[in-house]
Amino acid sequence: MRSGKESDALVRARAVALILLGETEKALETLSKFYGIPAPRVKVGLPKGRSGVLGCYIPSKRTIHLRSSEEYRNPFVVLHEFYHHIRYFAGKHRGTEKGANEYALKSIQYFKELPSKLESLSDE
Numbered sequence: 001m002r003s004g005k006e007s008d009a010l011v012r013a014r015a016v017a018l019i020l021l022g023e024t025e026k027a028l029e030t031l032s033k034f035y036g037i038p039a040p041r042v043k044v045g046l047p048k049g050r051s052g053v054l055g056c057y058i059p060s061k062r063t064i065h066l067r068s069s070e071e072y073r074n075p076f077v078v079l080h081e082f083y084h085h086i087r088y089f090a091g092k093h094r095g096t097e098k099g100a101n102e103y104a105l106k107s108i109q110y111f112k113e114l115p116s117k118l119e120s121l122s123d124e
Contacts, residue, residue, distance in 0.1 A: 002087065006021070006036075009110040010110075010114075011031060011034045011109045012031070012079075012106070012107035012111070012112040013028075013061065013102070013107070013113075013114045014030060014076040014108040015027040015030055015031050015075075015079065015107065016026075016079070016107055016110070016111035017107055017111060019058065019072075019073060019075045019078050019079070020075060020094065021073075021076070022071060022072065022073050022074070023076055024042055024072050025039075025042055025079070028040055028042065028076075028078070028082060031082060032085075035086060035097060036091075037085070037086065037089045038062065038089075038106040039083075040057070040062050040063060040064050040082065040085045041061070041062060042063070042064050042072070042078075042082075043063055043065050043066070043068075043109065044065075044066050044068060044069050044071075044072055045065065045066075045067075046065050046066075046067055047065055052068050052070060053067065054066070054071050054074070054079045054113045055067060055071055055078070055081045057081045057082075057084035057085055057088070059084075059085075059088040059116075062084065062085070064078065064081040064082065066081075075104065075107065075108055075111070076104045076105070076108065077104075078104075079104035079107045080101060080103070080104040081098040081100070083096065083099060083100040083103040083104065084096060084100055084101075086103075087099070087100075088114070
């Protein structure tokens with residue numbers, strides 16, 4: 001269930017900002033609260049057999065694994081994996097790479113558009 005107080009775009013833009021600031025867990029808590037799901041755990045370091053990727057989501061552990069601390073501050077990687085977490089709670093985990101990419105890219109776009117939206121509000 002989504003909160004009526006804030007828009008999806010604003011929450012996602014805030015999450016991008018928090019991730020860039022290194023507050024990834026706070027970003028995931030904010031998003032999870034907005035979507036009404038438990039927040040995933042975040043671990044730096046990939047599980048065995050997952051080399052060659054920047055991150056992965058392990059549904060059985062509700063954990064986002066990131067290759068390194070560099071990915072911890074990478075909104076695309078974190079939000080891509082968070083999308084898998086959302087899908088897991090919706091019961092639709094498989095076949096979502098395109099959707100995960102789109103969710104992450106749109107979230108970053110919301111963040112980039114935020115300054116101009118704030119400026120237009122101040123002009124009113």
